[in-house]
Amino acid sequence: AQSVTQLGSHVSVSEGALVLLRCNYSSSVPPYLFWYVQYPNQGLQLLLKYTSAATLVKGINGFEAEFKKSETSFHLTKPSAHMSDAAEYFCAVSDDRNTGTASKLTFGTGTRLQVTL
Amino acid sequence: NAGVTQTPKFQVLKTGQSMTLQCAQDMNHEYMSWYRQDPGMGLRLIHYSVGAGITDQGEVPNGYNVSRSTTEDFPLRLLSAAPSQTSVYFCASSYGPRRPYGYTFGSGTRLTVV
Numbered sequence: 001a002q003s004v005t006q007l008g009s010h011v012s013v014s015e016g017a018l019v020l021l022r023c024n025y026s027s028s029v030p031p032y033l034f035w036y037v038q039y040p041n042q043g044l045q046l047l048l049k050y051t052s053a054a055t056l057v058k059g060i061n062g063f064e065a066e067f068k069k070s071e072t073s074f075h076l077t078k079p080s081a082h083m084s085d086a087a088e089y090f091c092a093v094s095d096d097r098n099t100g101t102a103s104k105l106t107f108g109t110g111t112r113l114q115v116t117l
Numbered sequence: 118n119a120g121v122t123q124t125p126k127f128q129v130l131k132t133g134q135s136m137t138l139q140c141a142q143d144m145n146h147e148y149m150s151w152y153r154q155d156p157g158m159g160l161r162l163i164h165y166s167v168g169a170g171i172t173d174q175g176e177v178p179n180g181y182n183v184s185r186s187t188t189e190d191f192p193l194r195l196l197s198a199a200p201s202q203t204s205v206y207f208c209a210s211s212y213g214p215r216r217p218y219g220y221t222f223g224s225g226t227r228l229t230v231v
Contacts, residue, residue: 009157034219036222042224042225043121043207043222043223043224043225044160044207044209044220044222045222046219046220046221049218049219051218090159090160104150104162104165104175105150105160105162105209105220106162107152107159107160107161108159109157109158109159110159
């Protein structure tokens with residue numbers, strides 16, 4: 001069974017600083033990987049996804065993530081934080097990539113990003 | 118497109134009451150799922166469906182039932198509400214296996230059981 005570990009339940013950065021949110025996965029098969037963002041009192045919005053051989057994935061709002069098989073990691077980065085990036089971020093892995101079903105997502109426990117002036 | 122629509126947005130139940138959380142999508146997605154979100158625990162899968170007439174259990178299915186009679190709708194039924202079911206519930210939908218584009222989420226139902 002697959003699982004996801006997000007290191008750090010809270011991360012605080014200054015506006016303009018680098019954002020780094022960590023995600024490590026465990027999966028017995030090559031996974032699909034996702035990052036979602038949740039703003040207060042809202043649903044989850046897809047930031048980016050890894051579903052192919054391209055290991056560096058670019059998403060919305062200037063975020064990107066790099067799939068590193070040797071480290072089983074899929075860390076989320078943004079070069080310069082903005083106040084509007086304050087939200088909770090979830091990493092997720094889906095199953096059965098080899099069979100192509102990917103019908104279920106397993107989420108990490110989330111990282112709350114705080115951006116200060 | 119409306120996307121994924123959940124109703125109601127808020128609900129308060131008494132212990133032992135039953136209710137149905139509604140979920141509808143208009144994107145012709147094959148996959149639909151229900152998650153619950155609790156502080157510090159991320160989102161946990163309750164039930165999911167890979168197509169009309171096909172459902173399966175997720176990580177935390179006890180106390181919940183689902184059915185999928187149409188592609189568009191995937192209601193979640195609480196059989197006898199308990200305080201442990203106080204949570205925020207999210208419905209999500211996705212294309213099928215040949216298009217792993219990720220799930221689209223509804224805006225959630227905040228349920229309190231007293």
